[in-house]
Amino acid sequence: MQSILEISGLTKTYAGGFTALRGVDLSIRKGEIFALLGPNGAGKTTLIGAVCGLVRPTSGTIHAFGEDMATHWRSLRARIGLVPQELATDMFEPVLRSVGHSRGLFGLPPDPAKIEEILRALSLWDKRNDQIRMLSGGMKRRVLIAKALAHDPELLFLDEPTAGVDVELRRDMWRQIALLRERGTTVILTTHYIEEAEEMADRVGVINKGEILMVDEKQAMMERLGRTEALITLTQPLGDVPDSLSAFPVSLDKDGTVLCYRGGGGDGDSAGTSEVAELTKALTRAGIDYSAIDIHESSLEDIFVDLLDGGAA
């Protein structure tokens, strides 16, 4: 598949001496939605900033559309859009003018029809003559999205697009982003919401402490790392896992009152659930009584938490 953005060996050490990115390698495919997942301070915004010209890389290279950003920044930036994490823009400007200015700043001639289309799609048309400061937080965020779309970018960065946006609006935003992809825009978004990555991304990259821990197809990641988890509540607490159960990936929890099973291949794989069936039979054979079984497939969230725990260890 064709790559639209190629980052290699990207390191950023801020003036204060803090290293926010440690040799990041990342390749983004044309037309995909890529979710960059990571906890606070992981380096997501720094990574985006380095591509968009807000942050000067300490070392490493960034190629967009096959050309080096360092030398061809002028022509390349014209094809890239950025929606920043912070709600920062001239708050006294009316919406319509602000979005029009964004298009002009990127060197394009005015196109009222295009701006109207963008504002309508983001449900901002009715607010077009209001000063941005008078809008709600979620609307302000959409204004920033409209500004970033005003020059028709082929590659769009959305730094936490749904921060401070209510559930309904978030779904609306997801639809908008899906629509962008249909039109061929490549989208890179950062998020804390696993749900969001799970819902929309084609691929997910997990970043922590300035390092990319893993990048994979969302589906593959869930299959590879996903687990079936079963929590079996015992009527009598156990001191140790009996030998008869040692063949199973189980452990004891909550002072021996809960037997935890973690195994199987996860998503779409029945190996886990059938092994749990075997486990219950073994329990009965061993004369261990249980009162409840709670069985579920681990989500991207569990995978994420596991990865970060592993990274911290």
Next chain:
Amino acid sequence: MSLFNARSAWTIYKRELFRAFRTALQSIIAPVLTTTLYFVVFGAAIGGQMQGGMGGVNYGAFIVPGLLLLTLLGESTSNASFGIYMPRFTGAIYELLSAPVGVAETLVGFVGAAATKSLILATIILVTASFFVDYSIAHPVYAFGYILLVSASFSLFGFILGIWADSFEKLSVVPMLILMPLTFLGGTFYSIQVLPEPWRSVAMANPVVYLVNGLRWTFYGSSDVSIGLSLGLTLLFLAICVALISWIFRTGWRLRA
């Protein structure tokens, strides 16, 4: 792609002027008021006592170029510095930094807008002054050119100030504590010829002296220092500002983290 995008520059320029018109009252009324006050105090009250005038010109008329310069320096500097400091402060500068815009477009936009405001102001001040004193401009074309040059230079200077400053305090400190005293001591309201030595020589070290006298020459055809020297120094100042700004953009100093 070309090296200069006129549309980007025009957008920045337009946006800055919109911003100025939002605060039009403050940015126009204030200078008109101060100019009026200066004329009442210096022109009418003090100037009335000065029979011989100064430098062969009626005192009220004599202070017109000085007053004009006083306002031009202050307003050009503060307009341009606020223009770039505010988006840095709020974070709105992200858009400029991520746009396909280089130093040329940024300068033409921000500095052009600040200089335009200064020219509008200069016109207002000259019109206001005409209500108080009779004055004439000996070399109108030179006067216009010189006002433009000073406005552009100090807008550039203000731009640098707005990038250098990391607090509102620093933003106001330079105009208040450096520019203002230098202007007052730079022969705005008097010819430095009237100063006794050693003060006259000391005054010659004040760069504003050359600015005031340059402008005064365009008004009255005579001044304390030669117009060539004034012009040369102003152009030198402009060149230094441009060089500094190019360096700022090349290194990203205080603009890019």
